[in-house]
Amino acid sequence: MTASTTDPTVPSPDERLPITESQKGLLVVNERSPGHAVYNQLVRFDIDPRIPVDTVEQALATLVAVQPAMRQVFGMLPEMHARITPPPSPAELPLHRVTVRARDYEEAVEAAQREIGRPEFDLAAGPAYRFATVRCTDEPRASIIMADHHITLDGLSIGPLVQDLEEALSGRLTGEAAERRRVAREAAFRKELNAQNRSVGTENVAARSRDWAQRLRTVPPLVLAPLPGRPAQTAFTGDRVAWHLSEAETAALAVTCRRLEISPFVFLSGLYGAVLARHGGVPTVLIGSPFMARRTVGAFDLGGFFVNTLPVTIEVDWTRTVDEHLGKVVREAVDFCRANVDVTFNRLVADVRPDRSSNRNPMFSAMLAMQDTFSAAPDGAAVQRVLEPGNGTAKFDLWLGATPVDGRWLFELEYDRQLITPTMADGLLTSLRDAVRNALRDGSRPIADLFADASAALSVRSDGWTSPLTGSTPWDWVSAVAERRPDAPAIEDATRRLTYGELLAEAERISAGLAARGIGPRDVVGLAATGLCDTVTGILAILRRGAAYLPLDPGLPAGRLEYMIQRAGCGFVIGEPPAPGVPAVPVAELASSTDPIPGSLADPSLPIYIMYTSGSTGQPKGVQMGHGPLANLTSWQIAALSMDTETRFLQYAPLGFDVSFQEILPTLAAGGTVVSRAPADRRMFPAILHRIARTAVTHVYLPVAALRPLLQVAAGRGTRLPALRYLCVSGEQLVVDDDVRAFFTAHPHCTLVNLYGPTETHAVTSHRLSYRDPVWPAHVPIGIPYPAVAAYVVDTTGHLAPPGVAGELFLGGDCPADGYRNDPEITAERFVADRFAGSAGGTMYRTGDLVVRDDRGDLVFLGRVDTQVKIRGYRIELGEIEAVAQRIDGVRQAVAVVRGDGVDRELGLFLCPAADATVDPDRAGEVLAGTLPTYMRPAWIFPIEQVPTTPTGKTDRDELVRRAEALLLERQAEESADDIAYADDLERDLAALWAGVLGVEGIQPDRPLVEYGAHSLNIFTTLAETQERYGVPVPLVDFFASPTVRTLAALVRAGRTDEAETAR
Template sequence: MSDNRPKRPLFDSRMKTERDYWLKRLGGEPVPTGVHPDFERAGAGARRPGRLEVAVPDELRERLMRLTNGAPLLVYAAVLAGLQVCLSRHARSTTVIAGSPAPRAAEPNALAILSEVDERTPFRQLLLDVRATLDEAYANASYPFGRVVRDLGLTAAVDRCPLFDVALAHEALHAPLPELNNDITITLRPSGDALVCDVDYHAGLFHGSTVEAFVRHLLTLTSAALADVDRPVGELDMTNVAERQQLLVDWNDTRRDYPHDRAVHELFEEQTAATPDAPAVVCGSEVITYEQLNRRANRLAHRLRALGAGPEVCVGICLERSPELIVGMLAVLKAGGVYVPLDTEYPRERLAFMLEDTRARLLLTREEFVGLLPAGDARVVRVEEAGAGDELSDQNPPAGASADNLVYVMYTSGSTGEPKGVAVTHRGVVRLVKSANYVRLGPGEVVLQFATTAFDASTFEVWGALLNGACLAVAPPPPLGLEELGAFVRGAGVTTLWLTAGLFHQVAEGGLGDFRGVRQLLAGGDVLSAPHVRRALEAVPSLALINGYGPTECTTFACCHVMRAAGEVGSAVPIGRPITNTDVYVLDVGMRPAPVGVVGELYIGGPGLARGYVNRPELTAERFVPHQFSKEPGARLYRTGDAVRYLHDGTIEFIGRGDRQVKVRGFRVELGEVEAALLQCPGVRDTVVTARADQSGDKTLTAYLVADEGATLMPQEVRAHMEQRLPAYMLPTDYLFLPELPLNRNGKVDRARLPAPERNRRDPSERFVAPRTETERRVAEVWCEVLGLDAVGVNDNFFRLGGHSLLATKVMTRLREIFEVELSLGHIFETPTVAELAALVERSTATAGAVAGGGIERVPRGEEDLAQVLAELSRLSEVEVQSLLAQEGLGADGTSVNE
């Protein structure tokens, strides 16, 4: 029997109307908005169902009844409006999308409900907008969700719904929601006179406590909204009184007595009086007692004061790691001055800016560095001569600077094209190292001094030791490789040390054989790898491993997380809790406390805050804002720009940067400063710089450039221009030349449309010459393998192709394995092209024997082999050893946070 009913077209006019609605409503770049997961989405695996039930408080249920008379659609709209506000807070976005099932009268389907949440909008208006959006969505509920996704050009991932993370349903109103792999689904269910929330969630992504807290925050906010529907949504609170007490007061109970009215040098002099014969500084066979160090610093201080040093007067210090450096720093402070660390590896133009910006009156250095430094107004004081002479007193100079005066100025990358000088006071340093609750400092401790003084880890090292009666073990001057460092740590009996995250990862990979006497290991400057932390704690059970976080503007550390057992380390390493006499707050865009689990910006307060930026009052006012939670007149908070969230135990988890600041090889880099330097290059009309992870996971910079009309940009000229203006860590690895920068519909650079760098970094103006011999071919293969390139010519320069110190180490290691010849790291600096290096190999093999056959194979390396490889790093400079190499350890992922 035939079916004479009319057939519905596969795509009739109604379906077209509905499709047009969804494309218009969701067009652009829709992004799922939800709760930040507790576990990495990539490692969550197959969905593991979790379920919990949360009762709607009676107060909210009664307010819903008064507003809606219990009508399911109205109840649902009110809670959905509250959900959109919550999602806006979690995603830190004004555009949010929640999921909704289709109404029961329709076929089962999923609807994406998009709302624009302006914090100034009264909740009443948002509720009306949400209700209107629901009416429109329900009128277009027949168009399949899968087609919406396809028509929008979105990728339907198997582990995540492409349009929304959180869905809300009402049992009496909606058909079942199709299985879409969204993270959380909340179903409102009447139960007698009560109303409950049945919550289904992905247990592979979330702790149940995180999801429960999210639902309770939704209910708290919705109740506050219904109590006063005319309040702007930005004023609605997700936390109750008890939570605010916990966030603002209990978790900031860090106040302890410390000598807040004393200057750094005064506390050193007090320590000298207490332990005059105790070792203060050791370096190799040289041992300097507290009394000897004090007298040497006094003589130099009297000379500096006679030359004009005094309170708020800046004195540049350009010295290598040595006892003389410690004497110089202490002498500047005793003279009442402010020390400004200068790194000789920086371009002369950058050093000149620092000296001019600080109006440095004196420049303390050695004869060997004078020729490297820019000519300027600062009077050069040679350390070899300055402290000599019987006429100089070795007694303490009269009191000069006070706790409120500046102690040093350190420069970090600046977004406007110039580095910014962070001006730190004596009180900030004293708060860091006295009455500390994150580390044990005192007589009997031996603290390693390894960090360059241009980074504020040296602040902890030097003054943490010398203001507490400990011994400062000054590592030999560069070059110094990891093998030599380990030998020094073991030989000097170091008990406490600071390592950058990258260097810590290297040490953990190597087995920590030389570090078994260390009791306290602080690491930071980047995200710590949890597997490496566990490995270290398993290798040295007596070790306390401390994750230290803090920007330069807050004097080295603001938060620390102490770990003593591998079993207590989760999938990520938190940055911990505020250290002594430090306030930290996680605030949303409205400067309200973000509840536990909600991502916000980290703000830091307390006496550790810097005075501000040198000669940058506008930037100081922008980053140092009034402390709204303090009763102390003039108290301030520093806006870090770091996205973080509180965990349920009160520790803080670092999520990422909220601006265009990145970490490259452990250095803080403002992409805007790199762009500003590029725009100064003749012929460059427009540019944008991005940070990308290379094949090993390390961050590299890519510069996109647009030439002026009629101009021709040559890669080698742009590189040369940049090398004269920026430190090596700020130089782009890749330069891509475009006719125009791609823009989005808002007229901003569309970074998603910027092309990825090609696997060929050769300068197109240079003629490509393919390898001609077997040795050249195999050397080129190693370069391609290590640099991630498709082809390398015999005249290509390793460092022009994006190579740097650690990659050079890998190349030389592979060549030793293949050719079975002795090659040092220095050879690649001396012979940086394939042709030159291959010729060196052939000369070496002619002496050592025949070249080994076979292709390039990865050879396993043991601990001793790795140590031998890393020992080659002894040829590197201060910056390369302490920064470039250290920050590129295996496992480092390049995210920042401490200077």
């Protein structure tokens, strides 16, 4: 073939070439992430330093000349296309030259990489490449750095480029030869583009794409480091961590691949998939990977963007052996993609119709790239080494690159800095390294065993608060105070006060009354006394007899009380008779005993209380709690909450709620005063606030749901609480906002403490916030454990989870209860041997709570393992939605709920207006749409006067769901089949434009266009057409956030306003 300007196979500079489907996709992505240069990529060629400068620069010009892909520039209309610009002379090359001393060489290379790699490329004007040369003055070293936009070159292009560069640098490709090659390559390039476009759309391909999409829709999204507040959009800043395998490991990898008849790509996909499944807590993951899609033989010498990036589905069954996983499951999954490489990514995305509200890749968040397409240079070659360094960006949440460097595999993980912290990236690298090494060692082990426990030190890292206790039982603690300070106030009731001396004397008399009735060690005594004084003396008397107390709230249904009494083996009750058949004696009668007072039988080896907690079976379970854990709790609490003789603790919790123990006994052990809530009603916040202020309590412990209402009353009335030092909360996820924070800013002496712990262990972790903290996370962590408590996060592989990996929380050390009273079967299920303790005999309680450790090592609660709120596979943070909604003007409180099952599962939101305010659900919906990703937006919003709560003070979401059902039925009845109402002609015109593009009629202005079949490509071209038609810019990012005709009309109007203002 000879060069000829009339040769019809050679593109002319004005000719529009059809670009590949993958290029179209990249153009859209590029347009959606302006200013980030995400798709700039770098290649470093270390070359023979003896090659003269002029030769190098001429070689670079030759390279660009013989690789037409590098000379592409791109246009959008009338459809996306490329043109090939003429070859540059060496003088025209964008080239940055650096000469340094050897000691500065690597820094200079990195600086050059930043210099040419970071600025964006102008794809419309070109060129989409830059070069730098780095030479050394005192050692024989020289490198060429090339930066290019990914849309011009795929990973497979590096091979042909290295080949051309090699020939050009060594003088074998010059003059006529280079010119002949240029002409041939341009012809081949055009043929390949035509072939690519020819093969895009057969019906067979379309059918396979639809089937595949259906399966892909069932794969849960992979969310690495699932911490609350994880951004939906990121700026694509990235960093890398790397592991360079040894020669022995590289050889072992080759042996394993041969043994299993798999490629290194299958090997890595399988192990990377297992790592992702572990870190994402999912059984199936999608890994994006570029598949070779060049079609013509001539294209294999061409650079270009001819790959098709497809999702490899890796199913991870942790019990399967490594050999079966790699040799069968993963191999078949990869083969499936290879057999369907003619299904383009764009088509697949259009068929899957994933959520497009974020700027992430719509299909997969993790990528694997094999960068092994060029072979090692022989000795004496001009190009001695090729590397593909990072560019400070991250296209995906996580990317794994595998590159052979110096005969050994280099595995690099590139991660998005806003999603994954350096610690978490190290955790991922550790998992990968463990998985690879263990898989090479022994393929017969289950996949779960590829991994190891993360550091156990994290599980037992505590806040260190501990204080000595006088004696080993609550009776001893209180007696010691009574001996030192008999006249100090111990209890303040609405009507009575007891000093420590009086408290002890009365408790002793009651214990004599109990002894007279045969109550002794190991008995369970029901407690149904009224009034704080009688309740506390009753507790102490029961404990003095060596018995355990069983709180019996008279407000509970009779059937439930009967069940509790019978199940706990309780044969005697102090107070009013709660149920028939059990002897009950009032406190006064017991206290009037004239029997001699027997000695204390309190014994630290016996249980203290039985508390009933609701069980998943519908029947409550009686938790029997021993002395050890409660002494440990008391020791922590006195120190952590600065408790002493000045402490005045409000007794707010019902006695049947374990928080009541924390309010009463540590206070008495510290010599402080327990102050009754009564006469204030538990749910009347103004009365509670008044009681707190009037009694000058220093410590208050509330259910989370009571915090905001109480603080809002305080703010509304301007009430100040100068005595308050600690405001503790627990019971459900604490979400704080500016209102909550404002209280603590106005009360700098007061600390907010978020405590966590199931009844089966009592409170075991805490996290505190005060005016000192510069950042208040909306979703407050549950913090770190108390001393002597082990908080194990166990991931899906059964190992201790590294930071950022969600897992079930197991609690060991000095906190688990004895078990469920008279229920050995469920006890054995939930209280299991502590296999992480390092010594035999320990017990850990399996909480069923899903948690994750954040970067600082704090535990963050994510929900229940079995009833996680998930919508279309996405784990939903109700608190996050509520926090956003509570920022809307006029909203006092927001509660998100979930109703329905399976595909009908939807989110709803209740908004409680502030005093004298009204809530506009439509307006609130708009605000939420501007902040939350699609899957987190409520399907409906209703105003509500008061948020209902359960008896223990938690938000009653079940009741809210019931109300929602009724409200939705009403709404349905009201709605009739309205005609489509467009706001104006602009909306009508835009709807017509879309109707034409999508081939559908009657587009609703507020329904997402993706539901009518719009996808990123037709959105892209239609927006380009809109821009041209109306002469205003339409920001893609804003449109994708809410892709409706209404949004588009609003963007056009906003564009017109901007233009008008600029013109003024």
